[in-house]
Amino acid sequence: MNREDCTYGRFWGGWSQAERKVLCLEPPDTWQLEPVAALRLTALHAQPPRVPGHREYLGAILGLGLDRACLGDILSDPEDPCVMYAFVLEDKLDFLAQELHQAGSFSVRAEPCETVPERVLAEPDRELHDTTVSSLRADAVLAAMMHTSRTLAAQAISGGKVEINHLPLHSAAEPVYAGDLFTVRGAGRWRVKEIGGTSRKGRLFITYFQY
Incomplete structure (x- = not known):
């Protein structure tokens, strides 16, 4: 929406x-x-x-x-x-x-x-993780949750391996919102639980969990 x-x-x-x-x-x-x-x-x-x-x-x-x-x-x-x-x-x-x-x-x-x-x-109880991202672009958020680089996250997206809320994710620049569910074929699923404030260095706090 x-x-x-x-x-x-x-x-x-x-x-x-x-x-x-x-x-x-x-x-x-x-x-x-x-x-x-x-x-x-x-x-x-x-x-x-x-x-x-x-x-x-x-x-x-x-x-x-x-x-x-x-x-x-x-x-x-x-x-x-x-x-x-x-x-x-x-x-x-x-x-x-x-x-x-x-x-x-x-x-x-x-x-x-x-x-x-x-x-x-x-x-069910989920193990929550907190991290910061440079922006709420899909590649930045996915890279942070998967503990990988933005380059590899963007390649997974362009390669058609990523869905967001069960729909194919076509652009690495797609904005991310609280509650979004990422599914990466062959790797797993992650959900953005919350999006918080901004750090002193201008990075954004997010809370997420992996299924």
Whole structure:
């Protein structure tokens, strides 16, 4: 949203820390139903630790003919390994509840749920790191988080190896904002947690973590 100077939109993925989100454009004085709903996924007759996981559920949902864009985060229940929760576009909720009966070799039950338990939505503790950058250009921030040079970071970007918020990053000069997620093919993922003030030498403080 910051990149397009749009003041009447937001990204939403069903919960505050969602990694995958949809863009909601809401002009002033309008009201819309939330576009994302939750689906409770239960593996029937499964014996932990042999239970369906993210890969099995993702494959099963895509196997029903839905596009990946219809599916948001898939979260496990830390207290019940047989249960997972999937955030999906609201208009696909009933279809999945009716048609999703198998995930991999496991029989499953999919049912809409009004609320997802807080234990599922709790953000895991991340090891935060603080550093400074010369600017909020993508190559400068990525280089700092990866502990490499700006030249190598820029080469990764120009080589098509970098995504920001799941979209290809084409320019090393792209501005970076708090919350941005960097994915580098073959290297890992980093998220900019916060952007702070300026040091005495004019460098900018950032806080980040690696997945």
